[in-house]
Amino acid sequence: MRYISTRGGIAPISFTEAVMMGLATDGGLLLPEKLPVAAAAEIAAWRELAYPELAGAVLSRFIDDIPPADLQELIRRSYAGFNHPEITPLVDLGECRILELFHGPTLAFKDIALQLLGNMFEYLLAASGGRMNILGATSGDTGSAAIYGVRGKERINIFILHPHQRVSPIQERQMTTVLDANVFNIAIRGNFDDGQAIVKKLFNDIPFKEKYQLGAINSINWARIVAQVVYYVYAALRLTGAKGAGQVDFAVPTGNFGDIFAGFVARRLVPGLIGRLILATNENNLLTRFVLDGDYSVSTVRPTSSPSMDIQVASNFERYLYYLNDEDSARTRQEMDDFARSGSLRFGPDRLARIQADFASQSADEPATLATISDFYRRHDYLLDPHTAVGVYAGLACRRENVPLVCLATAHPAKFGAAVEAAIGRPPELPPALAALENKESRCQVLDADLEAIRSFVADHAV
Numbered sequence: 001m002r003y004i005s006t007r008g009g010i011a012p013i014s015f016t017e018a019v020m021m022g023l024a025t026d027g028g029l030l031l032p033e034k035l036p037v038a039a040a041a042e043i044a045a046w047r048e049l050a051y052p053e054l055a056g057a058v059l060s061r062f063i064d065d066i067p068p069a070d071l072q073e074l075i076r077r078s079y080a081g082f083n084h085p086e087i088t089p090l091v092d093l094g095e096c097r098i099l100e101l102f103h104g105p106t107l108a109f110k111d112i113a114l115q116l117l118g119n120m121f122e123y124l125l126a127a128s129g130g131r132m133n134i135l136g137a138t139s140g141d142t143g144s145a146a147i148y149g150v151r152g153k154e155r156i157n158i159f160i161l162h163p164h165q166r167v168s169p170i171q172e173r174q175m176t177t178v179l180d181a182n183v184f185n186i187a188i189r190g191n192f193d194d195g196q197a198i199v200k201k202l203f204n205d206i207p208f209k210e211k212y213q214l215g216a217i218n219s220i221n222w223a224r225i226v227a228q229v230v231y232y233v234y235a236a237l238r239l240t241g242a243k244g245a246g247q248v249d250f251a252v253p254t255g256n257f258g259d260i261f262a263g264f265v266a267r268r269l270v271p272g273l274i275g276r277l278i279l280a281t282n283e284n285n286l287l288t289r290f291v292l293d294g295d296y297s298v299s300t301v302r303p304t305s306s307p308s309m310d311i312q313v314a315s316n317f318e319r320y321l322y323y324l325n326d327e328d329s330a331r332t333r334q335e336m337d338d339f340a341r342s343g344s345l346r347f348g349p350d351r352l353a354r355i356q357a358d359f360a361s362q363s364a365d366e367p368a369t370l371a372t373i374s375d376f377y378r379r380h381d382y383l384l385d386p387h388t389a390v391g392v393y394a395g396l397a398c399r400r401e402n403v404p405l406v407c408l409a410t411a412h413p414a415k416f417g418a419a420v421e422a423a424i425g426r427p428p429e430l431p432p433a434l435a436a437l438e439n440k441e442s443r444c445q446v447l448d449a450d451l452e453a454i455r456s457f458v459a460d461h462a463v
């Protein structure tokens with residue numbers, strides 16, 4: 001399996017090269033030269049497998065340059081710390097099923113990909129004798145999943161910038177109570193955009209980037225997508241087959257388009273089993289306008305109770321655009337250039353029909369999100385986090401008769417206690433992992449939002 005860029009500017013590379021490259025060097029995103037399709041007999045055999053073994057089977061359709069036994073061991077280690085034996089259990093609520101993706105160490109679905117990515121980085125760096133300094137800015141949630149993905153790993157240090165005293169206390173403690181020597185939390189006196197701007201400048205400083213082997217851990221890494229393909233296949237296999245349904249629909253709370261793109265890849269991989277992919281947005285509904293009207297135009301970000309979806313420009317969108325353009329990289333590059341200039345793309349009737357064959361979509365405003373949380377609590381005694389609630393709202397709106405609906409639950413409700421309290425009148429109970437944070441020792445460096453201050457801190461503490 002070779003990997004190419006959506007913009008056509010690189011010679012095909014291997015999976016491990018794609019993982020280490022992250023963003024393609026021509027500015028595009030990396031994709032398999034050809035998306036794999038599993039045969040019926042293979043899919044039948046997959047039905048018998050537990051999650052880690054299924055992950056091994058699915059990932060080996062995308063990865064041919066890590067020996068299968070090593071890959072299986074990386075997967076085993078990545079999911080050994082999850083607090084549910086099924087890793088991603090399905091909860092049947094009658095009108096829909098909830099696919100709980102929050103049983104990892106930081107109680108959010110990003111653990112599923114980042115636990116594996118951390119282990120892969122360590123494994124590949126051990127083989128090459130290299131090292132990596134991961135640098136990123138977070139507004140709260142992805143920072144902790146990235147930190148837990150690489151804590152204690154050899155040959156890797158991680159530097160995560162967050163805005164000082166502007167992330168929730170739980171989010172801050174999730175990051176700063178990780179005391180491993182390779183983890184550096186930096187609270188900057190400024191906001192998220194200040195942190196993001198500094199990180200961008202350091203990545204654009206090529207001599208600095210090369211000298212310190214800067215690495216990114218954001219959602220454009222192909223390994224993250226591929227890890228997420230697994231749970232779509234897992235859920236579809238459990239609900240279809242001999243005694244089950246013909247196919248399943250999925251509702252996906254969407255921000256950067258990474259998770260739903262994994263669903264798109266999964267649907268190709270197991271033909272016939274996955275029906276509709278329902279793209280759910282909050283009030284930042286650019287992607288819903290794209291699906292319903294063929295209008296992909298940015299506006300300003302509105303803060304909502306589902307902050308991990310408060311995104312306008314979805315970083316993985318280009319991957320889907322490439323397929324919508326029948327794998328025409330010249331056209332994709334042209335359109336991404338146009339978009340960078342104008343902030344807008346329009347899709348005519350032909351392409352719109354194809355978009356609507358690929359996705360359904362619905363956005364949930366704030367009242368609808370909170371009403372869905374309180375409704376599910378009342379009727380099912382089940383607590384949704386606000387991101388999951390956006391997905392459930394859209395899922396029920398786009399639901400089909402006699403087709404099981406799976407709603408992806410992307411975070412544990414206790415991570416977003418304030419929104420849950422606003423919906424049901426009391427805060428959610430803290431699970432032990434979050435309750436324990438309160439009394440833990442923490443470590444964090446507070447620095448000015450100053451490029452040179454951050455640059456020298458990274459240089460002084462780099463691996």
Ligand SMILES: *Cc1c(COP(=O)(O)O)cnc(C)c1O
Pocket residue numbers: 108109110141219253254255256257258259260308309387410411
């Ligand atoms: C990141 C995130 C999302 C959005 O996923 P994308 O892959 O960016 O579309 C949804 N919910 C939660 C809780 C997240 O952390």
